[in-house]
Amino acid sequence: MISEYGHFALALALACAVLQAIVPLTGVALARGSWMDFGNHAARWQFFLLGFAFLGLAQAFLAHDYGLVYVAQNSNSALPWYYRLSAVWGAHEGSLLLWVLVLAGWAAAVSLRSRSLPRDIAAVVMGVMGLVSTAFLLFLIITSNPFLRRWPAAQDGADLNPLLQDVGLIVHPPLLYMGYVGFSVPFAFAIAALVRGRMTPAWARWARPWTLAAWVFLTLGIALGSFWAYYELGWGGWWFWDPVENASFMPWLLGTALIHSLVVSEKRGSFKNWTVLLAIGTFALSLLGTFLVRSGVLTSVHAFATDPARGIFILAILGSLVGGALLLYAWRGPSALAGSSYGLVSRESFLLANSLLLTVATLTVLIGTLYPLVLDALSLGKISVGPPYFNLAFGLVMVPLVVVMGLGQFARWKEDSLGRLAQALSRFALAAGLLGGLAIAVLSPNEWGTTLGGVLLALWLVASTAAGVWARIRERQHRWRALFTLPRAFVGQCLAHLGFTVTLAGVVLTSSQSADLHTRLAPGDSVELGQYTVQFESLRDYQGPNYRATRGTFHITTTGGERHTLMPEKRFYQVRNMAMTEAGIEPGFTRDLYISLGEPLGDDGAWSVRLHIKAFVRWLWLGALMMACGGVLAMSALTVRKRREAPQAALASTLP
């Protein structure tokens, strides 16, 4: 019953979205203040209504309402309550509902902070977000309504995909959506600036905290997805360059370029056109990601061609929003390269190079992802573009990127000299080089070139960060005290860059230093891998809430006296007829021990077993966590400053 109210709330939310799109924009055109402010109210109402609809659907899941098609397809009476709750966003319809809810949430959040914005800018921002919301609500209601009923109601549900029955999957999609839907805010700000012809540094200042917030969420979402793949898929991998992964990675890459370009636009007034283009591009990639994941085009181009309703709809949204934005940009975009001038060797120049390189990296991933689809659609043959291609092409772009990144975070604004940079950085770079050599000597390099290159690049970033900190405290009287009172924004920047370094080092080291063994083991057997002795002790069956499972007990010992017990599982989910692997993992700072059960082999209780020593694999996610923390620090520094400088900001906005 509550789900019927939910359905009704969904329809009302659409009405709100339409009003949110039309009224404030008309208000701007007619210069009517109260119409301009209307968007703020509509956005909050829309968020409230969608929240209600969402709760209605959640309630249907919790109460086993198998009269709803969507619930019947994705739940089951044996499913524990927390997975029934996460099943709300476990498939297409519900995840789209989450998408529009998150969008409305961002719009409502902007509306609450709109007092610090000029009225007309806030109105256009609300109007644009209302347009996006209208499009997606129409899409949701017409092609993917989660509230559709079936008659008679199903006896029981078809169960949630076992892959999604995991704690990581409860949090991963909301974080990811908070991220890539969040990029609609800088997009809306970019449109507002274009429409109102206010390409001012103040514009960049308004858009920055929102962009950072979205970026932080996306960083966490991607990291969590990779972590989930690592422990849930059972092959010890953490990134496969799968189109679905790329769909979230592309907005992240371009979003990273955007947050850096925004800094230059705010502080120096430069690159405004480029920043606006990046804001449009980042959200365009979010929409493209939604298209790739939600249209079914990835499973097969031909499946898409036979049932194209959903895909065509998203493609139309993508085309009209992005096409419209680009036309507007061509028409109203800032023509002159205004802003302060800067030298060839300056922070501006390096930041520009870096955002261009990030764009190249994004385009590389984009081409690799779309190429096989396009080729297939044109009947030019079926090819696969996988890790060998991406590792090579992406790695090629990463090398100059990291080199310039080290220079950019240290160089001075406006004008610097290679001489000063060389002098200030050489000591640190030398130390890094020595450390790198030492590290390589200690590690066992089985891929010499890439390991050495990667470690040196990572240490180069550490060196330039350290040099930056040193430059800030060396002249102070109390250096230690100065170290702890560094400006928050600077600490955030350093933390995020070090986080990137840690992830980079993790990628290189885990790829080159890991060891694995795929072997046959029966209870009682033992096997050696590196310095570890793995003993398969026993095997035991048990019954879970909605699956049967076999759990192995493995003891891992070293000559040094370490001793660990791991319990990998193989689960069989009856309703969906699917088997799942739960790896046994002993986490560590420098290595994970990872065991997953393959398949039973014969009658003596022997199984195929995969043993992995994953060197430094935690660093991947530790680095991502540091990047996110850095983003949060930078964001908080911005909001604090905003509160202090609110009058000045408003003043700046009145300048042309």
Added chain:
Amino acid sequence: MAEMLRALCLVVVLGLTVSPTFAADTPLGFEDPAQQALFESLLEELRCLVCQNQSLADSHADLAQDLRDEVHRMVAAGENREAILGFMVERYGDFVLYRPPVKSTTWMLWLAPLMLLFGTGIAWWLTQRRAAVTHSVPLSEEEKARLARLTIEPQDDSRQH
């Protein structure tokens, strides 16, 4: 040959419909480290044809096991990398390779990153030159007066709610 193809089709169809339930995962390996390395790298580069997007190394599908056996046999027979990949392509087409071959339909894919890097370098250089030419212009008298006016009487249009 036709017999084999038919059997294969059956595997493909079965693999698609009942995939992970009757999975196969027989460990294969070599004593010789060079052969082992070749074997492992080949499994990483070949695609399991019936899976969503998995390499032979990661897949538990029946077909993947068959192909692993095939690769194992060929490596054991002393065949080199090119011969084994060539055999797989002849049987299954380019789709089986995760590293697409360079040919008339794919050279754009391979050249794109290089061309983009090159284009970016040029774009960066041109922007630098323009930025260096644009000198900052000091404020005119009129602008100075306006700035002074604004600083004294802030026209604070954000407070009009």
